Amino acid sequence: MPEPKTTNYTDTFIEVAEDSPAKKAEIPPQKTEKTVAARQFDMLYDHPYQYTSDDVIFAVHAEKNNIAKKDFTSARREFFSKGQACFRSSPLAKRYGWGVHSDAHGKIAIYPLESAEYKKLAKDKSLQHVKAMRSKRG
Structure with missing residues (x-):
């Protein structure tokens, strides 16, 4: 493998x-059929630095595709055997006005x-800085 x-x-x-389009952060709409943005937000908002990007991206994939917990290990291995879009393509950072910080252990918040925290992180020279992907080409 x-x-x-x-x-x-x-x-x-x-x-x-x-x-x-966000001038300030917005909570993604909470619809009956949850969007990727809503699922990511729900995992991260009250659980800063508890999960890695891989944890969140796979959990959203598993929930959307009704993958049973007992199948998580093999499904996760298969899921990450191919490259997956990182959090630069997350609607939280692209559309809803949320910055994503990864700590030294890869855990995210x-x-x-x-927020003052966003402004502080945006100026922190000890961090690598990347922008979320643009929605439109050009």
């Missing part, structure tokens, strides 16, 4: 996309665009 790919960053801050 090929070496698993990862979406995890360490000591990195993913800044809100340049073309995001989200910070609202308008």
